[in-house]
Amino acid sequence: MTTTFPSKESITGYITNISNENRKNKFYIKFTMQTENNGQVDGWIFSDITGILATPLGSALTNSMKNHTGLRLWGKLEQNNGLTIFKTQAWSNFQKVNPSFLFQTPTNDLLSIRDALMSAEPCSIRVYIIDIRSPENFDRDGVIHTNTFVLIGDDSGTSYLVVIDLGTNTFSIEKSYDLTQVRRKMFNGVHILTTTINTYISLAMTSVTANISEVTTTLAIDLTDKKNIISTVEEIGTINRSSGCSTCKGVLTDVIGAAALVFCQNCQRHSLKKSINYDISTTLAIKNGQEKIILRASGQILERLLNCVGLTIAADDTEIAMALLSNVNLRFEYTELGQSDSSIVEQNIQGSIVMVNCRKHYAFIKRMDDVQQRDVFARDSSIISKTQIPNFLISDKCTFDMKKSTKKFHMFFVRKFL
Template sequence: MSQTSTYADHLVISATAIVLNKNIIVHQLAKIPILIPGSDYIEHQLHVSYNRSILHYESVFSLDGNTMANKYTNNDTIMGYITNVSNENKKKKYFVKFTMLVENDQIIDGWVFNGVGGILSTPLGIALHNSLNNKTGLKLWGSLENNNGTSTFRMQSWSKHQVVNPNFYLQTTVNNITSIKDALQGNDFNTIRVSVIDIRASENYTAQGIPRTSTFVLIGDETATCYLLATDLSTDLLQVEKSYDITKTRKKFYNDSYVLSTTIDTRISQSNIIVTPNVDDVATIINMNLNDTKTITTTINEVGEIRRLYNCTTCQGDLNQVQNAAALLYCEKCHRHILKSNLVLHITTTIVL
């Protein structure tokens, strides 16, 4: 970047933000400023302008000497105990969902967003898991919305957070326990209290580029036994012959039988109440076919048009060729240029079977 006529694409600016430990704010005429994270503290900012006509970045200064730090409406705070942390998922952006128990037993649904993966390995992601596992208090800064009695909290992976001691204690008692028999007959989300009978080996797979695992756990209570299909089960979270409270489970049809499965909101905690499972039907459950791999034989009748596309690494939208610059591509949504050599060409087509 110190050399004249050297292109600095989004990856270079991101690397610069990390090296300088600054959040770089890119301004462009008639456009919303873009924040490129490089610091865990939102007020640590460096501002530049982007001139699209000459493909050039320039420094920005405040004429009146006032601070230019953009707060991004992250002025709200919540404080309490983290009761659930999901795995990382992706739609337009990468996100992690969590729930926090605050004073007066109020539950707040929270979301952490980032343009790139690895949220759970950031200081904030580690703090969320520490609060969940160690039952310690946490204070978070972000944007809080209240709609019809439901509270939603949104923050970025670099948002401010702090370990605290709330003035109330985390209650571990779980109410409204549903039996396995009733959970398998209904269609609602249920909280179950079960004993773990057996844990099968986990299977690895990839969904939307994110490594995932699925694990079948044989569980039982006083009414029945069944398999629990657990997604991304943490190592050593469950132990055989131990009792657990498992929230937000749902019924799932699997290979002509019903099982229970975890969801993104599921929380698993060890129960102080010992559950003695009814194993009358355990032999039938054990013989259930857990292999979901199917083989089909078919004929390809038609192959459609082959499309060759480059996708933006931030919004996943299509990129357009820049006139008179064969090495550059431009994203209309993010309003930024990207070097073609830094991207993977995606080739797609449609076939009729």
């Protein structure tokens, strides 16, 4: 059961993590607050313009995390089966306070670059900046983002770090930085590191010396990301269609007496129907010789793909599948940095959440069709929800797809090959 509190509710505690600024339809940052009895609140701060961390509220959150000082924030709370979610705007009120409980240091051990490249979990690192490459633009669902390759080092060796939407003056060459919530990623046949939506970057309190004894191997890594291939579509996955609030992705309802408007209950905000984005996405399997490549196509890219076979997103799923599988030669361009390491092998499995780790954002799901099988591991980033910010809750029922290890790439361009 979900309970929504009045918009002037507040939370009090210590900030333990802040992400760098991200953007979808709005600019936003995520943060985590430690509350009384070592509780946790996941928070979101939204803004129509960039620069959230430079606002008074952003600076207050940063100071709280660095200095372990208390804050009280005002905004909107949602309590969902014991998990608290907080949402507010960049211009909202805040107050520095002395909470009635002490800060409890969270587990946030630093890993070396070598260990981070072997870790399957997000981790924190302290690194020395050796070089920063020029950023490369890519389009995701109509929003332009950047990938920047940064050559980093510590006493265990060197690696490339891909920073998504690197801000101006975030890094300086020959200085040391702390980064939280970074992950390893397979890229052009080797493991490198990449930032995530939860990554926070700050100047390190102590300097790091880079071990460059094997830097020649790192420099030899092929950093070419954009690939292109001429192929036909061999397989097509489930076609997903959704529409929702541009801010929270909540359900939109029609407004009585105003046919051109819809209303989001979560954000308490009206929107014009014509401004709502209707998302459509699917996965495609193509072949490059004997290699099978899984591409994810969504939004405007999928619309362009359908245009190549004479359809629009208004066509039904059967028409789309038949047209894409009609042996039409297409030239695909895709980016490997958008890959995930899985492809669907079993779909629409019914399950129940049996264990949740809120701090590390994962859960285990018990299959309802075969309770003797091992529980299934899943991250909250894999949740598709039309009604709330994605998170796992104990005892919730769900439908999920099983996946196996392979390459899936983010497709950013497609056109008919004549």
